[in-house]
Amino acid sequence: MSTQGHEHRDDAGSRMGMWLFLFTELILFGGLFIVYAVYRYQHGEAFHLAARELDTFVGTVNTLILLTSSLTVALSIVAVRQGKRGLAVMLVGMTILLAGAFLVNKYFEWGHKFALGIFPGSPELLKRSSGEILYFGLYFVMTGLHALHVIIGMVILTVVGIMTARGTVSASSYVKLEVGGLYWHLVDVIWIFLFPLFYLLH
Amino acid sequence: MTQQGEQLTHGGEHAPGYGQFILVWFGLLALTGLTVALAGINLGRWIIVSALTIASIKTILVVNVFMHLRIEDRVFRFFVAVAVLTLAIFFVLTFFDYAFH
Amino acid sequence: MGSPVSPASQAEPDFYHVATKRRGIFAWILSTDHKRIGILYLVTMSFFFLTAVFIGFTMRLEMLTPGKTIIEPQTYNTLFTLHGIMMIFLFIIPGLPAVFGNFLLPLMIGAKDVFFPRLNLLSWWLFLTGGILAVVSVFLPGGAADTGWTFYVPYSIRTSTNVFPALTAAFVLGFSSILTGLNFITTIHRMRAPGMSWFRMPLFIWALYSTAWIQVLATPIIGITLILVALERFFGVGIFDPALGGDPVLYQHLFWIYSHPAVYIMILPALGVVSEIIPVFARRTIFGYKFIAFSSVAIAFFGSLVWAHHMFTVGMSNTGMFIFSLLTFLVSIPSAIKIFNWVATLYKGSIEVSVPLLHVLSFIVQFSIGGFTGLMLGALAINIHVQDTYFVVGHFHYVMFGGTGFGLFAAIHYWFPKMFGRMYAKKPAVVAWFLATVGFNIFYFPFFILGYLGMPRRYYDYLPEFQSLHVIATVGSWILVAGILIMVVNLLVALRRGARAEANPWGGATLEWTVSSPPPLENFHEIPIVTKGPYDFTPSAAETK
Numbered sequence: 113m114s115t116q117g118h119e120h121r122d123d124a125g126s127r128m129g130m131w132l133f134l135f136t137e138l139i140l141f142g143g144l145f146i147v148y149a150v151y152r153y154q155h156g157e158a159f160h161l162a163a164r165e166l167d168t169f170v171g172t173v174n175t176l177i178l179l180t181s182s183l184t185v186a187l188s189i190v191a192v193r194q195g196k197r198g199l200a201v202m203l204v205g206m207t208i209l210l211a212g213a214f215l216v217n218k219y220f221e222w223g224h225k226f227a228l229g230i231f232p233g234s235p236e237l238l239k240r241s242s243g244e245i246l247y248f249g250l251y252f253v254m255t256g257l258h259a260l261h262v263i264i265g266m267v268i269l270t271v272v273g274i275m276t277a278r279g280t281v282s283a284s285s286y287v288k289l290e291v292g293g294l295y296w297h298l299v300d301v302i303w304i305f306l307f308p309l310f311y312l313l314h
Numbered sequence: 315m316t317q318q319g320e321q322l323t324h325g326g327e328h329a330p331g332y333g334q335f336i337l338v339w340f341g342l343l344a345l346t347g348l349t350v351a352l353a354g355i356n357l358g359r360w361i362i363v364s365a366l367t368i369a370s371i372k373t374i375l376v377v378n379v380f381m382h383l384r385i386e387d388r389v390f391r392f393f394v395a396v397a398v399l400t401l402a403i404f405f406v407l408t409f410f411d412y413a414f415h
Numbered sequence: 416m417g418s419p420v421s422p423a424s425q426a427e428p429d430f431y432h433v434a435t436k437r438r439g440i441f442a443w444i445l446s447t448d449h450k451r452i453g454i455l456y457l458v459t460m461s462f463f464f465l466t467a468v469f470i471g472f473t474m475r476l477e478m479l480t481p482g483k484t485i486i487e488p489q490t491y492n493t494l495f496t497l498h499g500i501m502m503i504f505l506f507i508i509p510g511l512p513a514v515f516g517n518f519l520l521p522l523m524i525g526a527k528d529v530f531f532p533r534l535n536l537l538s539w540w541l542f543l544t545g546g547i548l549a550v551v552s553v554f555l556p557g558g559a560a561d562t563g564w565t566f567y568v569p570y571s572i573r574t575s576t577n578v579f580p581a582l583t584a585a586f587v588l589g590f591s592s593i594l595t596g597l598n599f600i601t602t603i604h605r606m607r608a609p610g611m612s613w614f615r616m617p618l619f620i621w622a623l624y625s626t627a628w629i630q631v632l633a634t635p636i637i638g639i640t641l642i643l644v645a646l647e648r649f650f651g652v653g654i655f656d657p658a659l660g661g662d663p664v665l666y667q668h669l670f671w672i673y674s675h676p677a678v679y680i681m682i683l684p685a686l687g688v689v690s691e692i693i694p695v696f697a698r699r700t701i702f703g704y705k706f707i708a709f710s711s712v713a714i715a716f717f718g719s720l721v722w723a724h725h726m727f728t729v730g731m732s733n734t735g736m737f738i739f740s741l742l743t744f745l746v747s748i749p750s751a752i753k754i755f756n757w758v759a760t761l762y763k764g765s766i767e768v769s770v771p772l773l774h775v776l777s778f779i780v781q782f783s784i785g786g787f788t789g790l791m792l793g794a795l796a797i798n799i800h801v802q803d804t805y806f807v808v809g810h811f812h813y814v815m816f817g818g819t820g821f822g823l824f825a826a827i828h829y830w831f832p833k834m835f836g837r838m839y840a841k842k843p844a845v846v847a848w849f850l851a852t853v854g855f856n857i858f859y860f861p862f863f864i865l866g867y868l869g870m871p872r873r874y875y876d877y878l879p880e881f882q883s884l885h886v887i888a889t890v891g892s893w894i895l896v897a898g899i900l901i902m903v904v905n906l907l908v909a910l911r912r913g914a915r916a917e918a919n920p921w922g923g924a925t926l927e928w929t930v931s932s933p934p935p936l937e938n939f940h941e942i943p944i945v946t947k948g949p950y951d952f953t954p955s956a957a958e959t960k
Contacts, residue, residue, distance in 0.1 A: 124387060125530055125605035131390060132597040135397040136635045142401040143639035143669055147654060149405065150412055150665055168350070175346050179372075183339040186380045190332050233651030242653075242660020249652035249659075253643070290382075297381045304372050308365035312353035389604065400632045403720060408668050411723065411735035 123287040130291040134298045141302050144254050148309060151246045158243020163314040171311035174217050175303065181210035182300045185293045192276060195283045204273035211266045218259050251310055258302055265299045268292045338379045345372050429836060429933040447532035453518030455539050460506055463546050467501035470494050472896055475889040481877050491875040492561035499564030500581060504588045505546050507819050508677060511684035512595055515826050516623045518834055520599060522927035522934060523617050525608025525943045530601040538594045545588035552580035563873060568655040568666045572647050579648060582641045589634045596630025599623055610945035617925045617949040621708040622687025625715040629676045633719060637673035664729050671722035679718035681815055683711055685822025686753055689775050692829055693757050695923045696772040697764025700950040703756040710749035717746040727798045736795055743793035750786055754779060770844040774825035777852045781817025785810055788863060806866025812859045832920050836933045837913030839906055847902035854894030861888045925949045
């Protein structure tokens with residue numbers, strides 16, 4: 113992001129810019145969490161009921177996947193700082209693969225719901241109580257928006273992964289990998305909250 | 315502020331080792347296990363509090379260690395506090411409407 | 416009057432005339448120079464502003480008589496929607512930060528550019544894209560959105576007009592705003608010249624800083640809200656649709672959680688401009704610098720606590736209404752502090768009645784009226800009667816137009832020499848100011864009376880008893896528009912024929928006045944070392960800077 117001229121590089125400033133951007137993502141999802149909170153407050157029973165239809169096992173596996181992917185990208189920075197370029201690239205690659213695995217799980221989860229006739233605006237869903245309609249509406253919107261951010265994260269990680277492989281990111285200049293990692297961790301943090309609110313409150 | 319020619323990374327300290335990250339990762343896995351286990355118990359209204367508390371602890375770990383917040387300049391922590399406080403205000407004030415209907 | 420321009424910079428070309436890699440228009444639209452980006456914003460924004468003025472002018476013509484005057488009711492609905500969208504998202508919110516913030520922030524803090532110059536260019540491209548989308552939505556089948564700029568559900572879900580392009584335009588513009596805010600915060604934290612402590616920063620920078628935080632933290636809420644309405648329209652997710660169990664009031668909460676702080680994005684920079692202009696033309700340091708600086712931050716903070724005062728008549732809980740009313744009263748205090756301090760600065764100052772100062776004086780009176788009527792609206796008992804009437808329309812035009820609009824006029828007349836290297840003719844500018852001020856007040860003051868008497872807003876038709884006030888207002892709009900046209904023409908003429916401006920024609924003490932008019936490409940040959948405050952007019956201060 114920053115182009116100050118290489119003789120005046122300010123990595124902390126670059127990180128500051130990314131943190132500020134992460135705040136916007138936090139608040140973007142925060143708005144959805146507010147909607148969730150209000151509707152849960154108003155339709156507690158229905159939310160409990162509907163939550164039982166989600167697969168806790170898949171949700172847990174996805175949580176472990178994302179937590180591990182945060183580890184791998186954090187370790188990749190250590191590797192770069194130690195000059196171990198190959199290891200760093202491998203760790204970034206693992207992060208991307210784990211992200212892919214998360215998306216594959218999500219694909220099957222959603223597919224399963226669609227097969228049951230549960231999707232926004234479906235006749236099957238509209239037969240249910242308002243609370244359940246709201247629950248599933250929020251489920252698809254929130255996990256969908258999150259999945260979109262997983263994809264964006266994968267793109268960012270691919271870009272910084274290539275930069276690391278090429279040496280643009282190196283032990284003396286690794287802020288681009290850091291900010292890529294920061295973005296990825298935020299995607300993880302959002303899921304850390306999504307997971308219990310949708311899968312565990314039954 | 316930037317000085318001419320100096321590159322500001324993390325203040326020149328030694329590169330951290332892998333250990334602390336792996337340790338935190340185990341902690342995160344354990345907390346995940348805990349929150350899943352608690353979900354199986356009928357805690358009534360306390361399930362939400364426990365779930366959110368555990369999620370918050372996990373977040374604090376990710377933010378401070380994985381995201382390096384604890385080794386950044388103090389101003390970053392101030393920024394995070396402002397952002398979190400703002401979101402909290404949005405929540406609380408919205409509920410001043412809904413909780414008193 | 417000004418400090419001497421250093422010899423080296425007299426030989427150096429200004430940023431308009433420096434040799435660039437790219438040719439013609441590409442030297443502008445692909446430039447990452449904050450000064451060029453500021454001018455790009457000024458040019459594109461002027462088109463949107465003048466279009467929105469024309470729409471407003473047409474609306475006032477329609478309102479000359481009850482029933483149909485020149486357009487159909489559906490057209491009127493799309494016009495007030497467009498007028499709101501364009502004025503708010505394409506003019507007033509980006510307004511001062513995008514044009515003057517971009518041009519002046521690095522200069523005023525002693526930097527060569529902002530922290531993320533390429534991101535800055537992206538912000539402008541997003542602005543242009545959003546603006547074009549909004550305009551194009553008018554011509555797509557289905558016609559322009561007719562929901563009002565507030566897109567309230569359920570109508571925004573049901574109407575067949577082009578809501579989705581309008582939502583997308585607003586989203587893209589929000590992104591532009593976020594990136595600008597992010598850029599400014601980082602720039603102010605990391606790129607101040609040596610010696611420029613926080614309390615030596617010009618107050619305009621404090622204003623931009625506070626504004627930037629609102630841009631970063633509040634805008635995402637409208638982002639997600641617009642996304643949700645779009646999803647509701649296409650997929651029927653049920654989150655806001657009452658037929659599916661959704662809560663339309665929750666939409667309003669989310670909408671106003673951004674849109675109220677947005678009005679502080681609109682006003683804070685203008686308050687900052689006033690704080691810059693008054694010391695220069697009173698020839699003394701500002702009274703209560705720290706109070707003004709902290710009041711900007713306080714306005715940003717408190718302004719995010721009051722949003723539901725737009726919703727007092729929709730059925731919120733009494734507790735909620737009481738708390739929001741109380742908080743609304745609190746947010747007026749920091750603004751009042753600024754006004755006291757400005758007046759105190761003027762009192763017994765060595766006043767030079769310049770064009771910028773004239774606009775500032777109009778600002779102070781008009782913003783005060785707007786502020787008082789805002790307090791009135793914040794009182795629950797009054798609000799019940801005048802919500803959704805012309806009283807509200809009068810209030811927000813007084814603060815947004817009489818306030819920020821005139822703040823923009825003040826800023827352009829103050830920094831015109833710096834930005835364009837030319838002086839404008841003073842007499843036409845004064846005439847323009849006079850017509851604009853008189854016209855503005857004749858136009859909008861009747862709105863308070865109309866609203867009090869019960870005239871609803873966004874209504875195409877009205878009872879005959881309201882007509883005389885509507886006629887007065889429309890005549891006022893003609894005087895106002897005449898003033899604006901004279902202003903614009905005078906400035907355009909000055910671009911070609913104005914006398915060449917020196918570095919410091921007003922005798923300002925902030926850093927932008929130490930470089931040539933217009934500035935050189937990199938602003939400063941050497942980053943200055945700051946040893947004095949920004950409003951220190953003692954002769955020794957001018958030499959050290």
